[in-house]
Amino acid sequence: MAKKKHEEHENHERWLVSYADFITLLFAFFVVMYSVSSVNEGKYRTVSDSIKAALNPVNSTPTSRLPFTIGDAKPKMVTPDITSANEPVIRRMREIMRRMHPVTKLEMPDIKVIETGNGAIIISLPESILFSSGEARVKPDALPFLKALAEVLIEMDRHIRILGHTDNVPIRTAQFPSNWELSAERAVMVVRIFSELYGVPITHLSATGFADAKPIATNDTPAGRSKNRRVEIVVLEMTDHDNPGESGQSTDGPPA
Secondary structure, three states: OOOOOOOOOOOOOOHHHHHHHHHHHHHHHHHHHHHHHHHHHHHHHHHHHHHHHHHOOOOOOOOOOOOOOOOOOOOOOOOOOOOOOOHHHHHHHHHHHHHHHHHOOOOHHHOEEEEOOOOOEEEEEEHHHHOOOOOOOOOHHHHHHHHHHHHHHHHHOOOEEEEEEOOOOOOOOOOOOOHHHHHHHHHHHHHHHHHHHOOOOHHHEEEEEOOOOOOOOOOOOHHHHHHHOEEEEEEOOOOOOOOOOOOOOOOOOOOO
16 A cells, blocks of 8 residues: 655745845945945045145245236235234334435335235335436435445345336337336346445345336326336345345346
């Protein structure tokens, strides 16, 4: 007599195996996603920090406040931002101008003393104080003022740039074929007076002529042209003895 086969019991918990595999895969997926997001966040922070550093540099050089403008725009006179290092110097220069006024024919209110954002000091002298129109010989009345100023410059022991500027009215003489020669010769003349007459070290001095390339006022009016005809004495923050491009008497002119 044949044995009766027992019916196989159906396993109702088989789905747990598939469910466990699904949970494992799902867990692995979230681990991978979290890792990727962490990497991206790190890259984002790196890029973000780089952009912030570029836009807001900690040791950035302050923008120069030289009163230069190109074209017909009217510049605004900069209120001196005097640092503790330059304050005594600027006060002495102003005292010199006050003291010189009664004994000279100079119009001292026309002289401006400005401190730039990078620590330099600019003494702006109108043409009428130093020179006659179209000439590069310094007026005798200006020599006492330049002598007093030279004494302060010697004490400061800093590099000094003498910058000559003109208006845009052409000049054509045997001595000055153009405003380039006139502005450069005027700057050189002031350098020679400082060094040869009053003892400012020649290694501290340089001369540059800009002609009418850097106006501070419009050239369309007599008053504006008068402001543009000037000599600027720029006292730099530090002396530079080793740079051959800075020492000695140098003049700039138009490209050859």
